Amino acid sequence: MEKDRKIKDKFLASLEMPPLAVGDCASIELSGNTCASVEGCRGIVEYCTEKIVLSLGSMSVSFCGLGLEITSFDGENALVSGMFSCIEFN
Numbered sequence: 001m002e003k004d005r006k007i008k009d010k011f012l013a014s015l016e017m018p019p020l021a022v023g024d025c026a027s028i029e030l031s032g033n034t035c036a037s038v039e040g041c042r043g044i045v046e047y048c049t050e051k052i053v054l055s056l057g058s059m060s061v062s063f064c065g066l067g068l069e070i071t072s073f074d075g076e077n078a079l080v081s082g083m084f085s086c087i088e089f090n
Contacts, residue, residue: 026056033084036063041078044070052080062088 026040038054038061045060046053052063052070068082 026059026061028061030084030087033065034081036080036084036087038078038080039076041073041076044073044078049082054078054080060090062086062090064088 026038028039029037031037038056040056042055042057044052045055046062047070049068050064050066052068054061054063063080063082063084064086065082065084068080068084070078071081072079
């Protein structure tokens, strides 16, 4: 697996393409502090109205706030809404 990653990284570097172009990285798009679209989500780690933690593979992202909910989830993409007070990467 590590060998495959090194080959892919060298390939991307030779083409001068960002890793996101191949789809191996997560992408998060925020709309103010009330909506987040997460692409590349690998699963839900924690879920309550004050904290939602999503797995992004080798890391995770935590949304903290009030009235949080996942309004859409298809196994790869998640839409988180509510009033965000903090977003953390672990």
